[in-house]
Amino acid sequence: MHPTLSHPLRAACAALLALPPMTAQDQPGYTDTPQLPGQPWRVHDAERPRPPAVDPGPAPAPAPVPADAVVLFDGTSLDAFQRQGGGEARWTLIPADAPRAGAMEVARGGGSIETKQPFGDCQLHVEWRAPAPPHGDSQGRGNSGVFLMGRYEVQVLDSYENPTYADGQAAAIYGQKPPDVNACRPPGEWQSYDIFFTAPRFADGELVSSAYLTVVHNGVLVQNHVALLGSTAHRTLPSYTPHPPQGPIVLQDHGDPVRFRNIWVRPLPAPPAQ
Ligand code: MG
Numbered sequence: 001m002h003p004t005l006s007h008p009l010r011a012a013c014a015a016l017l018a019l020p021p022m023t024a025q026d027q028p029g030y031t032d033t034p035q036l037p038g039q040p041w042r043v044h045d046a047e048r049p050r051p052p053a054v055d056p057g058p059a060p061a062p063a064p065v066p067a068d069a070v071v072l073f074d075g076t077s078l079d080a081f082q083r084q085g086g087g088e089a090r091w092t093l094i095p096a097d098a099p100r101a102g103a104m105e106v107a108r109g110g111g112s113i114e115t116k117q118p119f120g121d122c123q124l125h126v127e128w129r130a131p132a133p134p135h136g137d138s139q140g141r142g143n144s145g146v147f148l149m150g151r152y153e154v155q156v157l158d159s160y161e162n163p164t165y166a167d168g169q170a171a172a173i174y175g176q177k178p179p180d181v182n183a184c185r186p187p188g189e190w191q192s193y194d195i196f197f198t199a200p201r202f203a204d205g206e207l208v209s210s211a212y213l214t215v216v217h218n219g220v221l222v223q224n225h226v227a228l229l230g231s232t233a234h235r236t237l238p239s240y241t242p243h244p245p246q247g248p249i250v251l252q253d254h255g256d257p258v259r260f261r262n263i264w265v266r267p268l269p270a271p272p273a274q
Contacts, residue, residue, distance in 0.1 A: 028138045029165030034237045036176065036229065041167075043175050043235060048166040054181040056218035059190045062100035062262040063125060069264040072115055072249070075102020084112040084150070084250055100262040103129070106144060112253045114150060118246035120199040121268040124148070125192065129259040130158035132188025136256070138164040142187060143254035145174065148197045149247030152211055153232040154223075156193075156258060159184040171217040174232045179215070179222035190261070191218050200228070202242040210240075 029046025041048045065071060072080045075096060081089040091113060092105040130142030142158025152173070159170035159182055166178035171193065185191050196214040200207060215223035230238035251260060 028163060030235065033235050036237070043233075043237065044165040044168055046165060048178065050163065050166045050169065051178050051180060051182045051222075054183050054220055056183045056185065056220050059185055059218075060192075062098070062127060062190075063192060065100070065125075065262075065264050066266060069125075069266050070117070071264045073104060073260065073263040074100055075261055078104060078113070080115055080117070081113040081251075082116055083110070084114045084248075089113040094259065103259040103261040105257050105259045106251075106253050106255075107257075108255075110253055112147075112250055114248035114250045116248070118149075118244070118248055119265055119267055120149070120246040121270060122148075122195075122197050123266040123268060124195040124197065124249065125262070125264050126195070126260060127190050127192045127262045128156055129190050129261075130156075130160070130187040131257050131259075132186070134158055134160075134162070134187045137162060139168055141256070142258055143252075143256050144258040144260075145250075145252035145254065146193060146195065147232065147250035147252065148195070148211070148213070149199060149243065150250045151231040151243070151247065152197075152213065152228055153252070154193060154195055154213065154215055156252070158187045160186045171215050171222045173213055173215075173223060173226060173228060175234065176229050176232075176238055177223065177226055179217060180224070181220060181222060183217040183220035183222060185218060193217055199245060200240060201245075202240075205242050207240045207242075 027046050030044045033043040078089040090110040092107045094103040096102040141162050144156035145153045147153045155172045155174045157170045170184050171179035194216040198212040200211040201209045211228040213223050214225050230240040
């Protein structure tokens with residue numbers, strides 16, 4: 001800075017320079033993060049276009065459960081889950097009379113929870129509901145997440161009229177790819193994810209094939225067989241670390257009282273070798 005600048009101006013410039021790299025509220029995101037490989041965007045890029053909103057229609061009743069599904073949560077018990085890393089799952093159980101309509105809610109201090117049973121390739125159905133009335137903005141509004149194998153996050157966020165960086169909104173593969181459209185319902189309404197996951201393959205400690213995700217949000221296809229760049233990361237490049245062929249499904253405690261209900265999974269046979 002030029003030494004002859006007046007004191008107030010110098011103070012103003014210094015204050016600007018001291019601002020965190022998160023940009024203004026109407027364009028949240030970052031400008032100092034690494035470039036995503038194969039994409040013109042940075043991780044959580046403030047300039048990355050936000051997907052257009054698509055009204056998915058009214059929320060349906062809890063979806064039916066296929067006969068061969070493993071029921072992870074039917075509204076009556078948290079028994080299929082534990083606190084991530086071990087210990088009792090301490091989210092709040094909210095019973096209901098209708099089948100599969102009971103919910104669990106992220107409890108203050110409860111921590112993230114994970115399935116006791118590990119899964120690899122799978123079809124996963126999850127219903128979730130952002131708090132109403134909404135509280136906070138951007139990443140601070142209705143934030144949770146569904147992590148496949150405890151590593152690969154499909155973002156849960158109240159993205160209804162709540163701008164945030166595109167790769168961090170609801171149904172984004174967090175930090176990697178925004179959904180193709182924003183199919184969020186308003187806070188307080190039930191929403192669904194149908195997730196089709198192919199686990200990554202490793203051999204001799206090396207990645208042989210990437211993980212793939214297809215995500216249907218409220219009946220709308222928003223991620224179509226997308227190759228993942230690695231484990232979910234915040235503000236840094238995702239990368240792969242070899243891990244076992246199965247891992248837990250994790251529901252994230254991000255400090256917001258998001259609710260979940262009617263969660264089931266269908267383990268899938270491994271695809272034929274290429
Ligand atoms: Mg999250």
